[in-house]
Amino acid sequence: MSTDDFYRASESKTSGPGYDKVAYDDGATAAFKAPHDEVYPEERKPAREPHEWHFGADLALFVLRVTLGALILAHGLQKVFGLMGGPGIGGFAEFLGTQGFQQTTLLAWVTGGTELGAGALLILGLFTPAAAAGVLGVMANAIWIKVEPQEFVGAVELEVLYAAAAFALLFAGAGKISLDRNTPWFRRAPAFGFIFLLIAAGLSVVTLVVLR
Template sequence: MEADDDYGPREEVVEREPHAWHFGADLGLLVLRVTVGVLFAGHGLQKVFGMMQGPGIGGFAQYLTSLGFQHATVLSWVTGLTELAAGVLLVLGLFTPAAAAGVLGVMANAIWTKINVHQFAGAVEVEALYSAAAFALLFAGAGKISLDRNTPWFRRAPAYGFVFLLLAAGASVVTLVVLR
């Protein structure tokens, strides 16, 4: 407590150091990152290697062709590798803005091509959850329990989140406009 003034005793304001340990928030970000990362990497393994009853590149390319995409084989590789890399990077908490933007970009395209306005939540509940989780990680960052903890994008997560959001949006629009 400091000296009294006209309004009573003044309290000293103690400011927390930036990026101080916050067990609850950092643990929550770790769980979110690992869950989304493992699931998304699994989707990538299904597409790239055909693991876990996945379609493989050929099967996914056929699916993309049925949705009206051109250059489906190249797009299958890009999508599968993006899912695999983004998932692994999220688990590690490494290059989190890029990884979260990768998830968000893939999910934006999935939602756009799959949405059915006559069904509850457009029948894209899972895609919406992935997108919301990626958006949260994009702007909150990886948390202290990550390999990103000493990087500029960790210290300035919202700024880097915005930049990578623009990149994901641009890639999604190009994919939908040019390749479909």
């Protein structure tokens, strides 16, 4: 037998009907999947909602939001209506004058109105980024004019706590126990938080530079 006849005989044996090429193929078999197949079929992957209920986190955000909102609302009632021993618009405007501000009556209305609106919105969990940014802006100005470097925590620990709570809500969102739960700013809280943080910072700087 010549060399050519030998190779032709070998090919006929390996290509006949009894030869199983599965072990050398890269396609799928009954027992094994091809290397490029997914390890887990799509229908077996666990489904997860993008904003599923988390009882502990959502309850904590609810308590934080309502507490901060109620306290800020009370400050607004003091400034605007003089309730709970507050100064009212006239008294608060006079205080702003002693701190070097101009247009004190207008600024008193803006500050008191911001506290009233932001406090109510935080309690409801509605437009939370705007409400939290409003609180943060008011607290930033309050800290700036009241801070006493020689005192413990600058004697502004209450304002710092308010600001920290507002900052947390600004970036964490209102939680699912709120009216914001189906809004774009609820689904993208960090992005909207950053936008409103810039707005609050800008308005605070304008207030301190232009009106003081």
